[in-house]
Amino acid sequence: MTIVIEQPLNEVGREEKRLVSDSHELVLDGGFVVPEINSFGHTFRDYDADSERKKTVEEFYRNNHIHQSYEFVKKMREEYGKLNRVEMSIWECCELLNEFVDESDPDIDEPQIEHLLQTAEAIRKDYPDEDWLHLTGLIHDLGKVLLHPKFGQLPQWAVVGDTFPVGCAFDKSNVHHKYFEENPDFCNPKYNSKFGVYSEGCGLDNVLMSWGHDDYMYLVAKENKTTLPSAGLFIIRYHSFYPLHKHGAYTHLMNEDDKENLKWLHVFNKYDLYSKSKVRVDVEKVKPYYLSLIEKYFPAKLKW
């Protein structure tokens, strides 16, 4: 039996209450069911679980931490910020992305479109009035098209995984932190102090984040003049920034706007994480709704 509380989760950032039921489920007080285990039978984001994917995930982070330097990020932002590769709609991008599976993620082995719609639909159920948040759920991972040949077929370590600021010290809360020792910035005094090239409260907008699908999709949305609220853009850019939203690291770089938007990111994150399970979504059934949201917040064709 599952205990479900009907009251909607309408207050941002408040403590989630979890009730244990006698099945393998936890329930949030918004009625959103949080499974205790992922599709592989392990707890979510368990990087030590003795799974077949453990080695792949660790090797992934070794490469990621070695190569994501300040210079690398600057180069990638300049290159991909040109948005001169493809013109397509948001929905076309969803379909393109459907060809990939995310190697860095210990929780899923299913096509991305399922994850996008599972996330969006779970949010929609608990926050029926926040249509921008439903759309944010749908599009938050679209930057993963960087894996596609049309986008230079970037290696996984340059597209997915947890993100972190570059240009200042790598916080200990970063998963597999030891591999940063081989990053060229690790011993560079310009980049390895608490603030590095930044200053207290400078705002995350002014911070370079490790390059990947989050920052890329943020650039795409912003440059194509989305009308999504700033919280939507914040979620897109920082949804993989686990050191911040899970561990509370790097808060000394945040400004007041960031602190407000972080509340929404906390709301979003539990859906991003826990909707990765074997719940199927009828794509054709929900498609008209999401097309209407795309039309509301984006131009018909976007530059990528």
Ligand SMILES: [Fe+2]
């Ligand atoms: Fe993501």
Ligand SMILES: [Fe+2]
């Ligand atoms: Fe995601």
